[in-house]
Amino acid sequence: MLINRNKKKYIKGIGISSAPPFRILGSSLNTINSKNDCSIYKYIDTFYKDQNIVWTISATASLKIIINLISKRKKDLPTLGIPAYYCNEVIDSIKELCHIKFYDISDPISSIINSSNKNQIDAILICNYFGESDNDTFKNNLKEIYKGIIIYDNAHLSIPNSNIKSENEFIIMSLYKHFPIREGGCLIYSKNLVLGHEINSYVYFLKNIYFTFKTLFQDIFFILKKIIINNSPYLSRIERLIQDPFKNSTNKKVTSKLRNHKISMLSELIIKSPICFYSKTYKENKKARKIVSNLLIWAGISNNDLILKEYGIEINLKEEYIHILEKLNQFGLPLLRWPQLNNKIKINKNLLINTLSLWNQKMYIICNSSIDEDKCGIIKKRIINNINYEINFIRINEYEYRSLKYQIDYSSYLQSESYLKSYSEKCYFYKIKLGGKIIGKFGICYKKKYNFNFYIINRMKIEKDYHSLKDYEIEIIYSKLIIFLKHEFKKGLLILLTIEKNSLDNKLKHYLRKLFKIRGYQTGIINLKNHEDVIKTKMKGRWRNALKKGLKLDLNIKSFKNKEDIFKIFDLYEEDKKKKNYDGINSSLLRKWFFNSSYDDVEFIAFQAYNQNSNSEILLGSIIVCLYENTATYLLAVNDSEKRVKNISNVLLWESIIFAKKKGCLFFDLGGIDQINNPGVSLFKLGLNPTLHEDANLSITIT
Structure with missing residues (x-):
């Protein structure tokens, strides 16, 4: 259902938030299996034991601390090299703190080398996009040509993946994106570097009692919300896919002011507790990526165009996927056209062309433990219930049945005319039409035992590959087939075994198979x-x-x-x-x-x-x-x-x-x-x- 609010269109969708659902302490403790597992706080603290760590409210807050440090050293606004393919929300929040110089992410080294004021860039930011495994090649090549400050934006990584080796290197992380806290991040820097004044002034300064209570209230409200999400088929309102890369996708206000507080006390307590055991969270996020990738494949996206990353799934966008993804988004899957780009890249034509090309090739889905099979099942049901295909099942004679040959799809001899007639004295033959094309056939064997009718369809298959049918279309066809056969035959039992997967299973059938020890046929x-x-x-x-x-x-x-x-x-x-x-x-x-x-x-x-x-x-x-x-x-x-x-x-x-x-x-x-x-x-x-x-x-x- 579309809702008009502030002239923006929203739709109901599954509750996939930027942070996983909150789990009560006991629940978390009962599910931890690894003896070596520990909280993310302890894990990061141990991993970076030879560096300094500051626990901040976000990666952006950490970035502002670094910029402030450079500014005080330089006694002027510093110049920061940022990829053109980067989140404008962050850029807007730091634009008053520094000068920004964009570089081309499609060829970053050449772009930086050819920069007219390369020597004037005080720091270069490298973004780990959506949780890439590493960007060591870029980092090493950059260090050969640039001796200034390098900032590694690892906001999309839930756990550390690299260390720093000099005073000119900084790492920023965003914990709230991966763990059940309202806000939280960290800044990692060399132990040889002293940031005392910058940190005390802009992170640890807590004099405002009102602000402290407000933060505590926000944290408690966040936890209650996450508990509700985790224990109900939560439906949220999410925005439609934006088509303009320069359009602000949210009404969120950003500010360049440095926040006068560190990570909240409650958030810090949570990341130190078993609720935020990193191994458990990592496994759950990985499971969520698998669930969503199966949904995308079911809808018709090729597995070859899905890149599973730590923060979610990156989709290589193709023309034929646009309609599929719009449908998924319409029925509840929160897709991101990320990032929103900064208008200033329009000044440089080559930079604009290359960045827009990359933006148009990618789409993203955040995947964390707030996703489960039930919530994806809601999307599947919505899609199936809102598609009205013209599907007909037409009875034919044995000669026409024999003449229908599958071209490129695997099929079984159990559906051959001769086998059907040998297995049963009475059998029926059908063809399946979708619109104006024949997409398959099937034969039904009829047997009568104990004065009861049995209708058996053994190893039926639709010509899925030849007609490029999607998994959800197959499910729709089988759902329609069951309805058709219920009306076609007299009272009895319809026993259906299909080669491809269908949506006909339920818990009752599952328990019946388990009771009678009926296992699936494998070949x-x-x-x-x-x-x-x-x-x-x-x-x-x-x-x-x-x-x-x-x-x-x-x-x-x-x-x-x-x-x-x-x-x-x-x-x-x-x-x-x-x-x-x-x-x-x-x-x-x-x-x-x-x-x-x-x-x-x-x-x-x-x-x-x-x-x-x-x-x-x-x-x-x-x-x-x-x-x-x-x-x-x-x-x-x-x-x-x-x-x-x-x-x-x-x-x-x-x-x-x-x-x-x-x-x-x-x-x-x-x-x-x-x-x-x-x-x-x-x-x-x-x-x-x-x-x-x-x-x-x-x-x-x-x-």
């Missing part, structure tokens, strides 16, 4: 778009060595498709199951399916290995795979236990993979990996180091 997939050498390289060393030894056996490998010989392998497989006492594939269903299959639906291929070193060929092992659309699937294998030769299985499976690749298949499905019930077979398949895929959880719905 391994080999990407046949890769070159043979790449597939071999990805294998585990032991499997690859076994294949090399097997290929040296000079075996005679035969392949065939005729039904008579394949039925013989089925007989061998049935005997092998009885001897070794394992379940395997349902033999009667397998025979029926193979008998009903046709080459334009499913193609069966058998490979057999013979020992040709003797006068007569001796069968050593057999394997059968099926080809359905662009996916080949390993069905079964059987070796002669009496004439067992090592590495036969490796050779036969490799021959199957190469055959499928030459036939134009894009995927090779290893046919299920069950490490609990079939650890030996699973270990063999995992030796190929496939991409592990787990289907969505089984969904059971009453129609």
Whole structure:
């Protein structure tokens, strides 16, 4: 809901604040596992034990102290070199304390070297943008050409990442951005430097009783607010994305005056307590980044364009992402077009072009422990509920169903026409239309047991990749499908298993699966778009060595498709199951399916290995795979236990993979990996180091 307030548009969103939610002391203590963990106060104090530390109200306050020091030394306003890509709120707060010289962040060293008054710059500020891992290259190169004061702005880092080595280096940090305090920062500088007068005058001066009580009240109010945020599905009002990089995104007033107080007593107490254990906070912030990145991927942002940093997520902005991000922002995700730029960079054309280019390429999301799955779930529900797609599920005949082929998406033979008809005497075929295009198909098997109707959809998949569908669109389609099927069929149970993830799960279904010990289906997939050498390289060393030894056996490998010989392998497989006492594939269903299959639906291929070193060929092992659309699937294998030769299985499976690749298949499905019930077979398949895929959880719905 949009709310007009002071001519600014705001929307309801999830409560992601600049600081994590406040936790009561007992709660924090119960969740700490590391024996070496300590408060952030102690951690910083220990890390910088060879330097001086001043605890201030913010990184900006720390910066003002440094500027004041330089000003007193120079007896004039100093000149500060600041990146053009920098927060204007900070610049506005120091503009009366110093002269500002901008440098180009796209090529900072050259920009500083070419500066007309490089020698007149008293200090240069290096910004650690949104919590980068390091900027050592820039720092080291800068020190070679510049011998003045360097200020490291580490406001976006929650814990220290570098030390200082000279009197000309300063580090400023902002603790309130990462920990549950209303305000707080610190200034780190050399022990050889004396800042007594500057600190006492502008940080530790506490004479105003009214101000002290006001600060205490603000801190208590902040804590209460954070407790509410942490214990409720908090919704805040956040501003829409700004499109003008020079527009002030807030009405916050800034002042150049130095505040006459240090960090508040309550904030200092909190950062010294277990509430602010740095390791716990760091882990929670990392978890929050993962939650939000999953939300972005779900909405259609590529994982390759997400950069996880310590303060949040940086997004490489592309044209196709604009609409997605606007939707996310509209439904509650607080995105930042950061930073607001200073108007003075417009004077320099090259500086303006380069800075605007960078600004237009980036977007940011603050991620800390105030974010959880439930709050992101609110955004997902809002998006799904506010999108009205024209989705139709149309019943078709078996011939049209057979003619619909998936182009580039992985699919399962369990949805082939011949398998469906073999599994059930009665089945139904459908195609899925989104707007004017067909985006998938599915078959339903009907069974009646105990006078009750069962409708089974096994390993259904939508053509997601071919039609570039987003995760949230897939969820919408499956939600609509359930509604459609409830009205389509008589009362019974709809059992749905999909290859891709869907939004059909809930706590009741979760507990039912747990009660009946129903586990998700997992398989391994080999990407046949890769070159043979790449597939071999990805294998585990032991499997690859076994294949090399097997290929040296000079075996005679035969392949065939005729039904008579394949039925013989089925007989061998049935005997092998009885001897070794394992379940395997349902033999009667397998025979029926193979008998009903046709080459334009499913193609069966058998490979057999013979020992040709003797006068007569001796069968050593057999394997059968099926080809359905662009996916080949390993069905079964059987070796002669009496004439067992090592590495036969490796050779036969490799021959199957190469055959499928030459036939134009894009995927090779290893046919299920069950490490609990079939650890030996699973270990063999995992030796190929496939991409592990787990289907969505089984969904059971009453129609």
